[in-house]
């Protein structure tokens with residue numbers, strides 16, 4: 001044991017991110033990044049901001065980005081928060097609203113949630129999955145405590161509709177319900193407008209997936225003035241300058257060139273559809289997905305074998321060695337060319 005660790009650090013159980021190989025030989029279908037680059041206007045904005053002014057601290061409030069988000073999402077500025085990637089926003093939310101309290105989330109979900117619970121001393125319960133790894137919404141309704149879930153869920157891709165989200169909000173009015181919309185732009189319906197009706201709703205989004213900016217680290221949250229104030233309390237107790245100057249302006253440019261991103265998102269949705277058809281033809285079982293990934297299994301070949309054999313052939317997908325989902329692989333939707341290479345490799349693997 002490392003004798004230098006504090007009690008806090010000793011008890012941490014850190015998140016394991018998907019592999020980020022240093023060489024470029026792999027087709028990366030493992031961490032749900034976009035296969036398409038960011039809008040050219042975003043790259044231009046970053047270059048314009050790369051000046052001597054970088055010697056100065058950035059605006060601690062990310063005012064330009066909050067303003068642009070306010071126009072884009074049609075929400076008042078005081079109902080918006082910006083953070084250094086949505087993981088940071090989530091961490092602040094867990095600290096602000098759940099530390100020392102009770103929280104529920106689905107058993108099969110984003111694996112960072114239990115990590116934050118451990119860090120911030122949150123007493124959490126995992127809700128067992130229903131049929132086909134679906135979320136048991138009735139147990140979220142009857143929780144009477146904090147509730148967190150991604151919508152669409154990760155790694156399953158399932159979408160919960162707005163009526164159900166309203167029902168969950170209405171039966172947990174004294175606790176914060178956090179909806180993590182990391183994948184909302186791939187065909188889902190956002191509940192961001194509901195923050196005007198429900199003071200206990202916090203919606204978190206990211207620019208990492210649908211806006212091709214994982215390398216930039218931009219996350220947003222939408223919520224009542226009370227909830228945004230809670231996030232700011234934690235932020236200003238941790239790091240008052242979370243978004244750097246380049247990220248703030250990249251975020252603005254990304255919102256201003258939404259047209260570009262809608263095109264890329266539609267392309268990914270089309271490729272998802274075609275990929276599902278092709279994999280079903282090969283005999284894969286595929287969960288219905290509203291995200292830029294699919295969660296698949298095959299009755300003839302173990303998922304771990306599929307993962308390993310694909311990796312040997314330079315195709316990376318995500319495999320979770322966790323009971324209940326250890327016979328699935330999660331495949332990020334890439335370009336059509338990348339999917340073709342995936343199909344060829346899967347055909348070979350199935351032939352044995």
Ligand SMILES: *Cc1c(COP(=O)(O)O)cnc(C)c1O
Nearest residue numbers: 085086087110150154182206208
């Ligand atoms: C990718 C992902 C995030 C993290 O996004 P960043 O903004 O890159 O930190 C959060 N939640 C879910 C469910 C994700 O899949």
